[in-house]
Structures are given as structure tokens and as C-alpha cells.
Amino acid sequence: MTNTKRPASARAELRRDAIKEAARRLFVEHGFHATGIAAIAKESGVATQQLYRDFSSKEDIIAEIVTANCERIADQDRLNAALIEKDRAGIMAWLVSTPSRKDDTGDRLFLEVAAEAARNERIRAIYLDVRAQAFANISRAFAGLMGSDAVSDEHRALAQAFMLIELGSVCARTLLDDPVQPASQRLIECLVGGANT
Template identity: 40%
Template sequence: MITDQAPVCLRAGGKAAQRREKITAAARKLFIENGFHATGVAQIAKESGVAVGQLYRDFASKEAIIAEIVASDSGEFLERGDIVLGVALRDESAVWQWLHDFLIPDPDCPNVLIAEIVAESARNPKVAEIFKRCHNTVHAGLLRAIEVLLPGDDVASARVCMADMLLMLSLGLMQHDLIRGEAEARRMAEMAFASFRTQILALRGADQAPAAVAGVACRPSAARNTELA
């Protein structure tokens, strides 16, 4: 059965893997330049130097190419050696650094592509599903990291809330970067991370008061509470 889920493929080695990388690199470039909606498979094939028929053997659809790009980008960050080892060793310093990097704008990661995917999600159910899968995967990765800083069943719902907040902030900062520029987005990201850190320390019982963060306590939705109960 052919689906829009990108098939599993080794990232390195083999002509097939190299060809897929050429296709996704070409698609990434065209999506940024022209937008997802205005980019056709024939254009991607021409840009990558791969025949249209062969491209369809590697990817069932344009959405499948998006799925591979999203999976590759999110996987690269979530599988970074420092955070994998940091969580395994419960190294708080490594986890703090990784969470900081999650929020700070990356000049090598064009936010315009992410914004394009988010926009396309509103009109394309297939892209919306891809984005939802990515969102859930990143959320799970954030939860694993936050658990090192905030362990215990009694704060499980707070961990969910903190992960939700980081995802919300990261998407907002990406838009802010596009509108106001990297320097301003970086300044706001540093402020957001400081607030996040203060809230975590408050939940751990440190000297910082939760009210110093945003004036309100962090309360997950009823749906989340039911799920975690």
C-alpha cells in the first residue's frame, strides 16, 4: 500500500539514499523560494536531476517529500548525541543547554520553510497530519528532557504543560524571526528561556516564585489531566 508516510531509508550510503537526499534538497530549496502550493513534482525532478518516474518510485507524492524533510529535521535535533546521552545520564547541564538551543533561532534552519508547512497544514489534510506527527514526536522528546529536570509522578501534568509551552513559544519565535529579524527573535528567545527556567526551578521548590514568571500558574487542560490520570 502506498501512503504519504516517508519509507524508512538509511541516511548514508547507497545510491537510493543519495538520490533521495538530492530530491529532498531540491524540494526544500523550491518550497522556500516558491512555496509548497506553487511547487510541482516536475519542478522538483528538474531541480534535482532525477527523472519524474524515478522520483515517484522514491516518493509516492509531494506530501511524502515533505514528510521526509520534516522527519529528517526533527530527528536530527531530537537525536543529537548530547541530549541522548544527557537524558540517559540524567545530566541536567546538558538538558538545560539542549532546551535553550531548542528556542534560540538557528540561522542554518530557514524558518520560512516551517512557516510554509504550517500554512499548508491549514488547507491540506495530508500536510496537517505530517505536521501533527512531527509535533507529537517533538513533544515526546521535550517530555523526556524535562523529566530529567522535573522528575516524579506528582509533577507529570506540569511536565506536559512545560512541553506544550516550549512548543508554543518555538512556533511563535519562528514567526517573530520572520517579521522582526533574527536579533530581535534571539532577544525574545533568551527572555522566554529565562522564564521557562524560572518556572521549572519554582516547581522544583527553588527560591523563585511561580508568580515571577507570568503571573499565573501553569495548569494543563482538562483533556491532558484526564489523559494523565
């Protein structure tokens, strides 16, 4: 007799994914602060005790959600390939596409995490880690555009300006329901153009 059931590790991964998806929906709808573990357990259909075995806290859940979002959004493989090949058009395309990746729930979740970071040290640490990773990648992209393998202060300054534009774009899209892509893209193109000279 063959066992057609999924292995325990696959079931655990599916359960963890269900918890993360339920938590994501609740964090976006009600906010991180107002969403409790009991609500996440109910929404995901996972018993509270099991949820605590999978994740010891809400912060652990948000850490995994944020990490997965960043990996999806960053598209680091595409950037790395463009940098290795010294493909300026590919690097520019990566930079220009980064702030225009509109994802309503992702934008709202990002703002929720940023707000919670102001009052929760663990979330602040997660937020700062994600920001540091993004900053490093964007700095590397500007270095590549300028024909350098090493990141300089000038590349970091351009990355900082880029991130300010990106943050403003997320806020305008989410809070003002303003599709700012033309203005955002023009600012990015000006930064990229400056890096090309």
C-alpha cells in the same frame, strides 16, 4: 575486471537526496502548494518517471524532509544522555539551545509546512506527528529537570508554553527578520527556573 561503479542502493540514495534537496529549495522559494513534481524533477535533474518511482507524491518528499530536519534539530541523543545521567545542566542546555537554532531555510520551510497543514490533511498529519514528538521530548526534559522519570501534567504545561515561545521565535525571525534570541532565551530561562523550584 573490478566494478568501480556505486551499488544500485547507493545510487538510489544519492538520487533521492538530490530530489529532497531540490524540493526543499523550491518549497522554501515558491511554497509547497506552488511547487509541482515537474519542477522538482527539473531542479533535481531526475526524470519525472524516476522521481515517481522514488516518491509517489510531494507529500512523501516533504515527509522525508521534515523527518530528517527534526532528527537533526531535536538532538535527541544529547537529551537522552542528559536524562540518563540526571545531568540537570545538560538538560537545561538542551532546552535553552532548542529555539535558538536559527536556520533561515529551515524556519521558512517549517512555516510553509505549517501553512500547508491548514489545507492538506496528509501534511497536517505529518505536522502533528512531528509536533507530538517534539512535545514528548520537551515534556521529558522538564520532567528530568524536576527530578522525575515520569511526565506529569505540569511538565506537559511547561512544554506547551515552551513550544509557544519557540513558535513565536520562528515567526519573528522569519516574518519580521527580528533576532529574538535574547527575549526568547530569557523566557525559556524563566520556564526552566520555574521547573527548578
